[in-house]
Amino acid sequence: MKKYILGQKEGLSCSFIIPQMVCMNSKKKALLVLPLIVIVSIIGYSYYNMSTSNSSPPTLEFPIAEPEKIERLSAYHTPDWGEPGVYHNGIDLITTDNVTIISPTTGTVVGKTEHLNTYGGNMLFTISIEYNWAWHVDLVLEPDFYDDANNSLQTSMIEVEVGQTVETGDEIGILLYNGPSYYSHLHYMLRVQGADVCAYNYSSSAAQTIFENIAEDSDTRILYPYEEPEIATEQNILANPMIIIPSFAGGVYAIIILVVIRRK
Numbered sequence: 001m002k003k004y005i006l007g008q009k010e011g012l013s014c015s016f017i018i019p020q021m022v023c024m025n026s027k028k029k030a031l032l033v034l035p036l037i038v039i040v041s042i043i044g045y046s047y048y049n050m051s052t053s054n055s056s057p058p059t060l061e062f063p064i065a066e067p068e069k070i071e072r073l074s075a076y077h078t079p080d081w082g083e084p085g086v087y088h089n090g091i092d093l094i095t096t097d098n099v100t101i102i103s104p105t106t107g108t109v110v111g112k113t114e115h116l117n118t119y120g121g122n123m124l125f126t127i128s129i130e131y132n133w134a135w136h137v138d139l140v141l142e143p144d145f146y147d148d149a150n151n152s153l154q155t156s157m158i159e160v161e162v163g164q165t166v167e168t169g170d171e172i173g174i175l176l177y178n179g180p181s182y183y184s185h186l187h188y189m190l191r192v193q194g195a196d197v198c199a200y201n202y203s204s205s206a207a208q209t210i211f212e213n214i215a216e217d218s219d220t221r222i223l224y225p226y227e228e229p230e231i232a233t234e235q236n237i238l239a240n241p242m243i244i245i246p247s248f249a250g251g252v253y254a255i256i257i258l259v260v261i262r263r264k
């Protein structure tokens with residue numbers, strides 16, 4: 001104990017936890033602890049946000065501004081979609097002209113990707129909108145083009161960027177039309193915690209009426225029966241990067257400090 005008292009006499013503060021720890025200037029110590037305080041604050045703030053965040057489903061509006069330019073539908077959960085045992089994970093709205101895609105919900109654009117459909121060879125243009133941590137809408141624009149020039153044109157017609165917030169009815173972009181012998185369509189998807197569900201079942205009554213009118217006029221259907229997935233009411237802490245990353249950084253930092261202090 002004498003050692004510690006000696007340290008304090010010299011105007012330095014010492015650790016009572018680790019006997020080997022050499023006395024340090026208290027200013028230096030405070031500086032070392034500062035990052036830990038920041039990290040703990042980030043974790044606390046993220047946890048608070050997570051525990052108070054909303055996970056209720058959206059009420060979707062119709063995703064195309066000109067429903068009269070929709071010829072027919074391909075139903076959600078159509079069995080053997082493309083290959084045996086696969087179910088269609090969205091509703092296809094098949095168009096007869098260029099149409100304006102509008103956001104069916106408020107939210108944040110969290111994804112904007114293009115990838116080649118390995119079955120058909122056409123390009124898919126996907127806009128993902130996060131309504132809340134549990135619910136996402138995917139608007140997959142499929143003009144059914146097979147050449148670079150038209151695909152580039154479709155790219156230039158998408159007006160939103162990742163990170164952008166959108167209101168219901170905001171323009172997302174124009175889905176181009178490739179003529180009557182092609183399958184230009186919007187593949188309309190709703191996901192809860194990653195699992196797909198039918199967007200029609202989560203639409204406003206006005207939007208449902210539009211779906212029903214198209215289905216009736218074209219003698220196509222909106223969906224096949226399916227089971228709603230089990231939904232967790234609380235977000236998994238271990239799946240939140242805003243908690244995992246600071247925790248890891250804090251742990252590593254604490255170890256480094258201890259090692260450095262012990263060596264002195």
Ligand SMILES: [Zn+2]
Nearest residue numbers: 090091092187
């Ligand atoms: Zn589809």
